[in-house]
Amino acid sequence: MLHLRLITPADRTDEVVRLAEKTVGTTHLVVLPGAARNPAGDVVMCDVAREAGDELIAGLRRLGIDDTGSIAVENIDLSLSRRADKAEEEAPGEGADAVLWEGLTDATHEESTLSFTYVAFITLATMIAACGVVLDNAILIVGAMAVGPEFGPLAGVCTALVRRYPRLALRSLTALLVGFALAMAVTVGFTLFMDAIGLFHRSDLEGKRPNTAFVYAPDAFSFVVAVLAGIAGTLSLTSAKSGLLVGVAISVTTVPAAANAAVALAYGDTAQTLGSTDQLLLNLLGILLAGTLTLLAQKWLWARQRQRTVRADGF
Structure with missing residues (x-):
C-alpha cells in the first residue's frame, strides 16, 4: 500500500476527493479543511494499493495539484486494516508487478x-x-x-x-x-x-x-x-x-x-x-x-x- 498526503487549493478539493473515491484500490480517505499553511489550502490523505497508485497520481497531476499544491507519496510497510486488504483485492493486477512511473x-x-x-x-x-x-x-x-x-x-x-x-x-x-x-x-x-x-x-x-x-x-x-x-x-x-x-x-x-x-x-x-x-x-x-x-x-x-x-x- 501507498500513503498519499496532498495539499490542495480549497477550490480543487472536491475534484481531488472525487478522483480518490472513484479510483479502485483507494481507502482511508481523510480531508482536513484549511489545515495547510504553506501553501495554503486543504490537506487530503488516503491509502491506495500500489497497483492503483500510478493511475491516481497521474490523475492528480492532470488536475495540477503538483503545481498548485503538493503530492507526497510514502510506502506503507505495515497496514492492519480490513479496508486496506479489500482495496488491494479490488485493485487490478498485482502490486509487485506495478510500476510507479512518477x-x-x-x-x-x-x-x-x-x-x-x-x-x-x-x-x-x-x-x-x-x-x-x-x-x-x-x-x-x-x-x-x-x-x-x-x-x-x-x-x-x-x-x-x-x-x-x-x-x-x-x-x-x-x-x-x-x-x-x-x-x-x-x-x-x-x-x-x-x-x-x-x-x-x-x-x-x-x-x-x-x-x-x-x-x-x-x-x-x-x-x-x-x-x-x-x-x-x-x-x-x-x-x-x-x-x-x-x-x-x-x-x-x-x-x-x-x-x-x-x-x-x-x-x-x-x-x-x-x-x-x-x-x-x-x-x-x-x-x-x-x-x-x-x-x-x-x-x-x-x-x-x-x-x-x-x-x-x-x-
Missing part, C-alpha cells in the same frame, strides 16, 4: 545527477578496482563493483527513453560519461603515484592474472551477463526491491573494466586499454538495451492487464 522518474532523476557524491563514489570504486586488478584480487574487484553508483544513470537513460524525457536522458548520459572519464583520469594519476612509491608494478599488470584477466577480455558472455543484470536491476527498481541492486552491481564489470583501462593507460599498455574499454562499452550497452526493453515490456503488460480489467468490469 516515482521511477523521480528516483532516477536524483540518482543520475552529476554531483560531488556521485563522482566521489565512482572514483573511489575505480581506484579500489585498480588495486584489485594489479593485485589480481577478486575480493577487491567485487568490493569495487558494490561501491560503484553507475546503475543510477543507466536506469535514468532507460527511463528517459521509455518516457521520452530528453532532459533526463541528457542528465543521465552526462553523469555516466563524465563520471567515468573523471574516475579514470584520477585513477591514472593514482596508478602513477602508487608506482612511484613502489606499490604498483607494471609486471603485475602484464603478468598472469587468473582472477581478473576477464576485465580486459570481452566475449559473448560479457554481453549476456550485462543483459541479464540490466533486466534484474530494472525489475528491482520498479518493484521497489532496491536491495537486489547490490547483486546486480557485482555481476557486471563496468567499474573494473574502467579501472583496468586506466591502469593500462598509465603504463602505456595499448592492448589492455583497448580491451578494457571494449569491455566497459559492451557492458554499458547490454545494460541500457536490457533496461529499456524491460521497461517497455512492463508498460505493455500493465496496459494489457488494465484492458482486461476494464472489459471484465463491463466498462
